[in-house]
Amino acid sequence: MAEAPVCDFGWKAPAFTLPGVDGRDHALADVKGPNGVLVAFICNHCPYVKAIADRLARDSSDLAGLGVSTVAICANDATTHPEDSFDNMKRFAEAHCFGFPYLHDESQQVAKAWGAVCTPDFFGLNAALELQYRGRLDSSGSRAASPDARRELFEAMRQVAETGAGPRDQTPAIGCSIKWKAA
Template sequence: MARTESNEFEMGKKAPDFILQNVITNQYLSLEHSKGKLGTLIVFSCNHCPFVIHINQELVRIANEFQPKGIAFIAISSNDIEKYPQDAPHLMKIVAAKNQYSFPYLFDKTQEVAKAYDAACTPDFYLFDADLKAVYHGQLDDSRPQNGIPVTGKDLRNAIKNLLDNKPPLQIQKPSVGCGIKWR
């Protein structure tokens, strides 16, 4: 499996807005209307990437822990579904149900949203404050498929806790690692 690191995303940069279809409800959602009261986590994801499959359960646990505290979670798939039909919206809906996503799973058909965020891999995590300014862009934790390190969500959890506790962003933000986004 190819390993791609996330690109840099400037801290303090405003999250690019979007309007995308939530495959779970078939409704279109904008970032502005989906953001959390205290912060928003956006994760670029997909159905078939082994790195995403490896962390899916922990991501759901983190979402269930922090959504009640004012942090919105949004997953976005931007993969080219002509070359990668396993990432098609109807299959995204099945993956969301199987993993019990408590958050929207959006389809970026044109890939314009992934480009606006300079997303590079799946998973690729972006945490924004209440004003949608970036405070974290890094990994979930040090676990990767087959490296033997347990999935804990330590890095992402610490970034969210710092945001909720009004502490400065994490000084060390290791890039996320995963499969490259499947561009057209």
């Protein structure tokens, strides 16, 4: 298990262009919504991601209505973790009804530039592409969420959409470590 660091408010997101499971390349500047963007580093095999995938799809759909787009990136080494291959990413996105781009960071350069450490690792950016949220989706961890689980990520990104600033109180995301390629 790995834990993401706390939010570095105002950190400027590095640009990227990556291939998506939809057969197109996607750049950060193109996927950004008018009120911000949620960038989620995820993968297919991680029990933490499997536990939140459907809620991530739900929350991204709700955030789209607030002008916040979502993009997910898989940077895991598919050689050591074949379940995270590009073909399996396509199946995973379809199975969980992702209404957002799911991108492949095969070189792992984007994950390294962003400082991603775990799956899931959420980066909530405002309209100026400044970091305002680096927390968890909710309190569920690797379990199914209770019906009354607070929608921490959604509430934070709604605040970002409305004010440009995220909440000061954030609980870091936890999950499986990114599966880095051997040097």
